[in-house]
Amino acid sequence: MRASTKPDMSASTKPDMSGSANKNTRRSTVNRLSADNVTLAYDQRVIAEQLSVEIPDNSFTVIVGPNACGKSTLLRALSRMLKPTQGQVLLDGKVIQSMAPKKVARTLGLLPQSSIAPDGITVGDLVGRGRYPHQGILRQWSTEDERVVQESMTQTGVAELAERYVDELSGGQRQRVWIAMALAQQTPLLLLDEPTTYLDIQHQIDVLDLCAELHEEQGRTLVAVLHDLNHAARYATHLIALKEGKIIAEGAPSDIVTAELVEEVFGLRCQVIDDPETGTPLVVPAARKARTEAKVAATEAS
């Protein structure tokens, strides 16, 4: 299965099959974004301890795992929304918290789960706000800003909505607008926290296609948290499987997604077959009866 690893991947992005990637403390020398031995906690509740993650440059990295496994928390740490209690997140070799916020904002964009569209704002205005890190008091709206905003709206297919109010758009359109705003930030790295949540299947695929396009055509590094394992396997070039704050496996989906891994991470018995459309792994949960029988057998054995 290793044969399908993309040839252009650098050495450090080689899948780590050992299952103990979190103990791997090697320092990043090539990748722009990495977490080095971070402990992540909200107040006193520890989500992850001594976690090390490398985001391969030019990859479309997807983080998957069961609910409350720490995937969104990891993304928040990578985007400096959450300060690790121990360890550090490195961006271009520097500790991310020590960098000027606007400088980080020109390198790393984030599409968070919770964002509020101000009352009565138009699409064009909202996308324009993505230019904030490039602006200053004396440089509020350059021709460059105008061009980039137009470009971002065209790429995401919302250019014709520019004059519309954001509150009147559908969920799918609105998500595209927020992505356009993040694009207007012109960051080589873009982090997305569950960008497909609350969208119906057609818009989910739509948003993921857009991400794949941004990754393939513009060479941006994308990091997304996704709920749907099949979407992750289909779109990711690099997959990170998290459970209880630990990396269980990471690598190309076709290398690491196996029935054993899914059972270990999600506790779900399943088959992994080839996706008839793309050839990527497709997770098919075992039938209910097969699963209950297996459970009974397991309890009898013990």
Add this chain to the structure above:
Amino acid sequence: MKTNRAIRTLGGLSVRLDVRAATVVALLLAAALAASVVLIGTGDFPIPAGDVLKTLMGNGNAGQEFIVNELRLPRVCVALLVGAALGLSGALFQAISRNPLGSPDVLGLGQGATAGALTMIVLFSGSSAQITVGALVGGLATGLAIYLLAWKQGVHGYRLVLVGIGVSAVVTAGNGYLLTRSTLTEATQAVVWMTGSLSGRDWAQVWPLLWLCAVLVPLVLANGRGLRMMEMGDDVSNALGVRVERVRMLLLVAAVLLTATATAAAGPISFVALTAPQLARRLTRSPGPNLLPSLVMGAALMVVADWISQKVFGADQLPVGVVTGVLGGVYLLWLLVTERKAGRI
């Protein structure tokens, strides 16, 4: 509707101008100044607007000069500055709490300043200067208490409003207790102060307000772009490179200072801070905190309210706080009804 224009120079400077907002600010400013001239001419000795202007230029006769420059101009200046300070602090509080109810009246800053003033009046029989200082300290202490109680890894909208309402209730109870301890004269003085009045204000009240506004207004406006980003939520604004907690802290301190100083100068004028930002927003029709329009709107509201209170009820018969209270109360009801129709509450 696109009203944003960019003005650019060859050197790479560019300024973004919202034409509609700029027009609103200019018109409101003109209205506030015109109302000021009319207000100066209103009173027991009416002076025509032309004479008021002539006197302000320094060409009036001695009698008019005394009335205008010593009696009425300081009062109008206090009205303008108090209105501006309240309008701006209201816009700041509402933007930070992301809630139209998050204004200093509701949060209990007015009550806090009242507590300080009452303490001076009832417990120490203080002079008017001491009452002013008491009100200032009371307002600042209340602001600090709200901030500390609402702090939990940052201050967030709803918690700020709820904590403010709680603090307000406690302080109001304290004020009631102080009033029961007072003598009749003290109680009369206290009640007049508590209603919010502009009568008898002189240059001594103008200068501290003016200096504070001169420092704080530019500081607040310079941070307005960050505040505009914060409308979209903490995560988005953080991601855009805004130092969210620092900007919020700075602007909250500025808003508390503005409210406390305004209250110390004129008493707890109700509802100006609540209504000015909402009215300004409806005129500019632009998202964002609308800081400058709210400031000018506050000043205009205050001068007009004072003119109404003098015109309708005669000079010094009715404290201006009653007029703003009535106007603002009606406005608040209207706001609640329309918001309910829009399905937002």
